[in-house]
Amino acid sequence: MTTRIELNHLARVEGHGGVTVELDGDQVRTAHLEIFEGARLIEGLVRGRRYDEVAPLVSRICAICSAAHTLASLAATERAFGVTPSPETLLLRDLLLRGESIESHALHVFLLAAPDYLNAPSAIALAAEHRDVVALGLRLKRLGNAIQEIVGGRAIHPVNAVPGGFGSRPSMDKLVRLHAALEEGVADVQATLDFVATLPPQDAGRSESAYAATWLPAGYGYEAADQIAIELGGRRELVPASAYRTIVAERTVAHSHAKHSRWDGAPITVGALARIAVNGGRLPPSGVAAAARLGLVPPFEDPLANNAAQAVELVVDVERALELVDQLLHAPAAPAAPVPIVPREGQGTAALEAPRGLLIHSYTYDRQGRLRQADIITPTAINAASIEHRLRKAVEQSPARDEASLTHRLEMVVRAYDPCLSCSVH
Amino acid sequence: MKPTVGIFGLTGCAGDQLAILNCEDELLDLVALLDVRDFLMASSGPDTGVSLDLAFVEGAVASHRDEERLRRIRERSRTLIAVGTCAVWGGIAALDRFADRAALLEDIYGPASRSFDQLSVRALHEVVPVDYRITGCPIEREEFLGAVACLLNGDPPPTLAYAVCAECRMREHNCLLVERGLPCLGSVTAAGCEARCPGLGVACIGCRGPAADRNVESLLASLETRGTPPAIVRRRLESFGPLPTTMVGVAGEDR
Numbered sequence: 001m002t003t004r005i006e007l008n009h010l011a012r013v014e015g016h017g018g019v020t021v022e023l024d025g026d027q028v029r030t031a032h033l034e035i036f037e038g039a040r041l042i043e044g045l046v047r048g049r050r051y052d053e054v055a056p057l058v059s060r061i062c063a064i065c066s067a068a069h070t071l072a073s074l075a076a077t078e079r080a081f082g083v084t085p086s087p088e089t090l091l092l093r094d095l096l097l098r099g100e101s102i103e104s105h106a107l108h109v110f111l112l113a114a115p116d117y118l119n120a121p122s123a124i125a126l127a128a129e130h131r132d133v134v135a136l137g138l139r140l141k142r143l144g145n146a147i148q149e150i151v152g153g154r155a156i157h158p159v160n161a162v163p164g165g166f167g168s169r170p171s172m173d174k175l176v177r178l179h180a181a182l183e184e185g186v187a188d189v190q191a192t193l194d195f196v197a198t199l200p201p202q203d204a205g206r207s208e209s210a211y212a213a214t215w216l217p218a219g220y221g222y223e224a225a226d227q228i229a230i231e232l233g234g235r236r237e238l239v240p241a242s243a244y245r246t247i248v249a250e251r252t253v254a255h256s257h258a259k260h261s262r263w264d265g266a267p268i269t270v271g272a273l274a275r276i277a278v279n280g281g282r283l284p285p286s287g288v289a290a291a292a293r294l295g296l297v298p299p300f301e302d303p304l305a306n307n308a309a310q311a312v313e314l315v316v317d318v319e320r321a322l323e324l325v326d327q328l329l330h331a332p333a334a335p336a337a338p339v340p341i342v343p344r345e346g347q348g349t350a351a352l353e354a355p356r357g358l359l360i361h362s363y364t365y366d367r368q369g370r371l372r373q374a375d376i377i378t379p380t381a382i383n384a385a386s387i388e389h390r391l392r393k394a395v396e397q398s399p400a401r402d403e404a405s406l407t408h409r410l411e412m413v414v415r416a417y418d419p420c421l422s423c424s425v426h
Numbered sequence: 427m428k429p430t431v432g433i434f435g436l437t438g439c440a441g442d443q444l445a446i447l448n449c450e451d452e453l454l455d456l457v458a459l460l461d462v463r464d465f466l467m468a469s470s471g472p473d474t475g476v477s478l479d480l481a482f483v484e485g486a487v488a489s490h491r492d493e494e495r496l497r498r499i500r501e502r503s504r505t506l507i508a509v510g511t512c513a514v515w516g517g518i519a520a521l522d523r524f525a526d527r528a529a530l531l532e533d534i535y536g537p538a539s540r541s542f543d544q545l546s547v548r549a550l551h552e553v554v555p556v557d558y559r560i561t562g563c564p565i566e567r568e569e570f571l572g573a574v575a576c577l578l579n580g581d582p583p584p585t586l587a588y589a590v591c592a593e594c595r596m597r598e599h600n601c602l603l604v605e606r607g608l609p610c611l612g613s614v615t616a617a618g619c620e621a622r623c624p625g626l627g628v629a630c631i632g633c634r635g636p637a638a639d640r641n642v643e644s645l646l647a648s649l650e651t652r653g654t655p656p657a658i659v660r661r662r663l664e665s666f667g668p669l670p671t672t673m674v675g676v677a678g679e680d681r
Contacts, residue, residue: 011470014440016491038437038488039544040519044530050658056631057665060518063441063564107447111468122469124457134454142450155448156441156564157633159623167626411470422439 001025005395005406010414012112012122014064015421019410021395031392033384033414037425043374051077051343051369052163058361058376059157062423064107065378066157067100067148068222068354072361075224077163080348080365083341088331089165090223091324092151096158097222097352098321099147102185103155104355105272105310105317106144108418109196110137113307116412117199136191140314143185147321150174165338172329179325185318189311193290196311204409204416205393206301208233209386210266211274212247212358214351220275220282220316222353229278232266233299241351244360248377267385270357271417272309273300287316303390304416310355343369354379356418380424383417429479429578432464432472434499436485436492437547438517441564442510443467443484449567456571459578478503480577486512486519487553489543500554505577508550509570511563515635515667519547523668549667558583561616563633563666569618586617589637590630594621602629607652609659614640633666641674 007019016036022029046057055073059066071093078085085093110133111123120126127134145155150170152158160167170178210232214225228239230247239247247263276283276291277300283291291297294308349362357379364373394409435443447468449456460480464472481503487493500506508514522530527546531539550556560573560583573583590612594601602608602624612621612630616637623630636642642663646656663669 009466009472011466011472012468014444014467016435036489036491036543038486038492038519038547039531039535039539039542040437040488040547041522041525041527041530041534042518044534045518045521045525053631053662053665056633057518060439060441060563063439063444066439066441111447115470121471122465124454124462124469127454131454138450138453141448145448145450153622153626153628156444159628160626162628167623167628422437 002029005403005410007407007410010411012115013415013419013421014062015419015424017419017421019391019414021391021406021410023395026396026401028392028395031388031395033387033391035384035421035424037422040426042426043376046371046374049371051081051341051365051371054363054371054374055161055163056157056159058374061376061378061426062420063156064104064420065100065354065356065359065423067096067152068352068359069361070158070161071097072224072350072352072359074161074163075350075352076348076361076363077365078348079350080346080363081341081344081369082346083164083339085165085339088169091327092166093161094221094223095147095321095324095328096151096161098317098324099144099151101144101222101313101355102317102321103141103144103148104418105314106137106140109192109307109310109314110134110141112418113415114199116408116415117202133195136188136195140185140188140192143181143188143318146178146181150178162338164341170328175325175329179322179329182318182322182325186322189315189318192311192314193293196308197293202304202412204302204304204413205390205397207390207393208266208299208301209269209389210263211277211300212263212268212270212382213275213278214241214353214358215278218282220279220284220287221320224350224352228351228358230263230268231278232264241360242349244349244351244362244377248360248382267389268382269386270379270382271306272313272355273306274357275353276300276309276312283312284316284319286319287312290315303413306416306418310418343367356380356420358382376426378420378423378426380417380419380421383419384424387414387417387419428459428461430476431460431462432478432481432499432503433462433467434464434481434483434495435467436483436496436513437488437519438485438510438512440467440484442513445564445567446570449571452571456574460574476502479505481506482509483507483550484509484513486517487545487548487550488519489545491543493545493553496550496553505557506550506554507558507560507573507583508556509560510565511561511633511635511666513550514559514561516547516549517563517666520549520667521665522547524664559585561634562618566618587638588617589613589639590615590617590619590621590624590634593617593619594624597621597625599625602627603648603652609649609654609662611645611663613645614642614663631665632663635667636670642669643674
C-alpha cells in the first residue's frame with residue numbers, strides 16, 4: 001500500500017516550500033523537497049546592466065544572505081576587471097560577512113530551530129517559559145545586525161559596499177561602540193554553547209554526504225576564495241573557483257523551481273557543518289573547544305549537527321569580529337575612496353561562504369562594462385539534492401512509523417539545513 | 427482586545443519579514459500587543475482560518491499560487507497593508523515587463539520551466555485592493571513600528587510625500603548629483619530612509635519607489651547636462667518597479 005506524507009507549508013524556514021514523501025510499506029519510493037517560490041529570473045534581468053548597478057540588484061535574491069550576495073557580486077565584477085581592493089576593504093568585507101553570519105545563525109539557532117527541540121511552535125511561544133534564552137538569541141541577532149549597519153550601511157541589502165571598496169569608512173565612535181557590544185557578545189556566545197549543549201538530543205537519521213566549502217589561503221572564514229574544497233568519504237579535492245561547474249553540475253527537476261547539484265553522483269552538502277568538515281583543522285582554539293564540547297566529530301553523518309555547527313561558528317565569528325574591529329581601530333583612518341574601476345571585456349567568478357553555505361557568482365562583461373551573462377549558484381540550490389537524500393534516510397531509519405513522528409523528523413531535517421528557499425530560485 | 431494579525435510573504439527575498447524580526451528590542455513587547463495568528467516564517471501551526479484585523483503582506487505576485495494566497499488573505503482581512511517595495515511597486519522582479527519573460531525563463535531554467543507555476547510579476551494593488559502601504563527595500567523598522575502604533579490606535583499610518591533629497595538636505599550631506607555629477611535618484615525617490623546611501627557617499631538607486639512629490643523630467647534634464655543619458659537614468663529609475671505614468675507628481679494626485 002502506498003502512503004503519502006505531505007507537508008504543504010514548511011514553517012520557520014525562509015521562503016515557501018513543502019515536502020512530499022511516498023512510501024510503499026516502510027520502503028521510501030520518493031522524497032521530494034518542493035519549492036514554490038515564483039521565478040524572479042534575476043540572472044536574466046540584470047543582463048545589459050552597467051557593472052555598478054549589478055550588486056544592489058542581485059542582493060535582492062535573498063535578504064538573509066544579502067551581504068554575501070552583494071560581496072560575491074562585487075568580487076566577481078572586480079575579478080572580471082582585474083581590480084584588487086585595498087587591504088582595509090578586505091578587512092571590512094570580512095567583518096561584514098561575520099556580522100551577517102552572526103545575525104543569520106542567531107536567527108536560525110534560537111528562533112527557527114530551537115522550538116523543535118523544546119516542543120514549541122515558535123520562539124515567541126518559547127519566550128513564555130524561556131524568556132532568557134529568547135532574549136539571548138535576540139541580543140546576538142542584534143549584534144550581527146549592528147555590524148551590518150555600521151559596515152554595510154544597512155542590516156538588510158547593504159548599501160555601503162560598492163565596486164572597488166566602500167562608500168565610507170565606519171566612524172571611529174561607531175567602531176568603539178561596536179567593540180563594546182562585541183565584548184558583551186563573547187559572554188553571550190559562551191551562553192549559547194551552554195544552551196545548545198543542554199538541548200534534548202534528537203535523531204533524524206544518519207548518512208554519508210559530500211561536503212563542500214571554500215578553501216582560503218589561511219584561516220577559517222567566509223570571504224571570496226580562489227579555491228573550493230570538496231570531501232567525500234575521506235577523498236578530498238581542491239577545485240579552482242572558476243571551475244565550479246565541475247562540482248555543481250546543476251540539473252532542473254520538475255518538482256522544484258530550484259536546480260539540483262551533485263558531485264560524483266553524491267549529493268553535496270554546504271553550510272556550517274560542511275565548513276567544519278572541510279576547514280575544521282583551521283578553527284581557532286575557541287572553535288576547536290566549542291566543536292569538541294558539542295560533539296562535532298567526523299564523519300559528520302547527522303544532518304541536525306548543522307545546528308550545533310552554527311553555534312560553534314557564533315563563537316568563532318564574534319571572536320574574529322572583535323579582532324577585526326581592533327585592527328580597524330588601531331589602523332590609521334585610510335582614505336575610504338574605492339579603487340577606481342576601468343571596465344574591460346572579461347569573465348570573473350567569485351566563490352564565498354554565505355551563512356548557509358557555498359555561494360558562487362560568475363559574470364561575463366562586455367567592453368563597456370555591461371553585464372552580458374550572469375550565473376549564480378546559491379547554497380540552498382546546492383543543498384536541495386542533499387536535503388532530499390536526508391529526508392529519505394530520516395523516514396527509512398525511523399524506529400517510530402506513525403505519521404506524527406515521521407513528520408517531526410522531516411521538518412527537523414529541512415530546518416537543520418537553514419534553507420533559504422527564495423535564494424534557491426531567484 | 428488585541429487585534430488578530432497575519433504576516434505573510436509572497437514571492438520576494440523575505441527582507442520585510444526579516445526587518446520585522448530585526449526589531450529585536452521591541453519584538454517581545456510587540457507580540458504582547460498583537461495577537462499574531464499566522465506568521466509562517468516565524469511559527470509553525472498557523473491559524474489559517476481565523477479572520478484577521480491586520481494582514482501585513484510582503485513580496486510580489488509571481489505565480490498563480492501567490493495570486494490565490496493573496497485573494498484568500500484579502501478575503502479574511504479587515505485591513506491589508508502592502509509591506510516593502512515588491513508589494514507596493516512590484517520590485518526588481520517586475521523588470522520582467524521590459525524583457526521577454528518566456529524566453530528568459532526557458533534560458534535560465536530550461537524546458538522543465540514550462541511546467542512552472544509562474545506569472546508576470548505584479549504589485550499587490552494590481553490584484554486586490556490594498557488599504558495601506560509601507561514602502562522600502564527593505565522597509566525601515568522604525569516606519570513599521572510607527573505604522574503598527576498608528577493602526578493599534580485606529581489611525582492610518584503616515585506616508586511621506588517628499589523625496590529622499592529633502593532628508594538628505596536636512597542632514598546637510600554634500601549633494602552627489604550637483605557636486606559630483608553622480609546619477610543620484612534621491613530627488614524623485616520616496617523618503618523614509620533618512621538618506622542612508624547619499625549619507626555614505628553612495629548615489630540613491632531608488633529602492634523605495636517614486637516619491638509622490640517628484641519631477642522626473644527635471645532630474646533627467648539635470649543628469650543629461652552632467653553626462654548621463656536619459657535612457658540610462660530611466661532604466662535605473664525603473665529598477666524597483668515601473669514608473670507611474672505622470673513624470674511630475676504632486677502629493678495626493680496619483681495612486
